[in-house]
Amino acid sequence: MATVLSVSGSPSATSRTARLLRHLxxxxTAQGHTIVPLDVRTLPPEALLHADFGHPAIVAATRLFEQADGVVIGTPVYKAAYSGLLKSLLDLLPQYALAGKTVLPLATGGTTAHVLAIDYALRPVLSSMNPAHITPGWFTLDKDITVGDDGTLTVAPAAAEALAQVTDQFSFALGGRPSRLAATA
Incomplete structure (x- = not known):
């Protein structure tokens, strides 16, 4: 099966976006893919802000993109666009860092007013990086993602169903098998 790089562009250590990505x-993984998580917030801020292409952490992150068959990109929406933290990483990647890859864009936000952020802000940048395919993405409202005291993530049923569908489409595009989990998710 495929190797998938799962990238969280959230600056928050308690991010709903990152938790949602880890849930997906x-x-x-259950569909047979190997997942490599990358939380952009763990990269050195100096390297990101000073565009230090040669910094070992940036070189390692670039290598993760090169080695992946598919990339899931998750971001919170701020000011109707993807996070500046995610932008700082995307700016440091080679121009065609997504060449030949299948990409799933995901976003979280506080209001439906930001639902088009994927299509009008994130998708054009991802497209410019020459992916083979960008599958349909999904925007999830913050209120539909809750975290229990024990750290358990719960996604509202309608959002969970939609996320399962876009995740399964992504998996299928990577050559994965249809999910038997779809009926139980």
Whole structure:
């Protein structure tokens, strides 16, 4: 099966976006894919802000993109666009860092007013990086993602169903098998 790089562009250590990505990582793992998580917030800020292409952490992150068959990109929406943290990483990647790859864009936000951020802000940048395919993405409202005191993630049923569908489409585009989890998710 495929190797999937699961990238969280959230600056927050308690990010709903990152938790949602890790939740979807489990689904992709169950479908036979190997998942490599990358939280952009763990990269050195100096390297990102000073565009230090040669910094070992940036070189390692670039290598993760090169080695992946598919990339899931998750971001919170700020000011109707993807996070500046994610932008700082995307700016440091080679121009065609997504060449030949299948990409799944995901976003989270506080209001439906930002639902088009994927199509009008994130998708054009991803397209410019020459992916083979960008599958349909999904925007999830913050209120549809809750985290229990024990760290358990719960996604509202309608959002969970939609996320399962876009994740399964992504998996299928990577050559994965249809999910038997779809009926139980």
């Amino acid at each position: 990582d489990h689904r992709l």
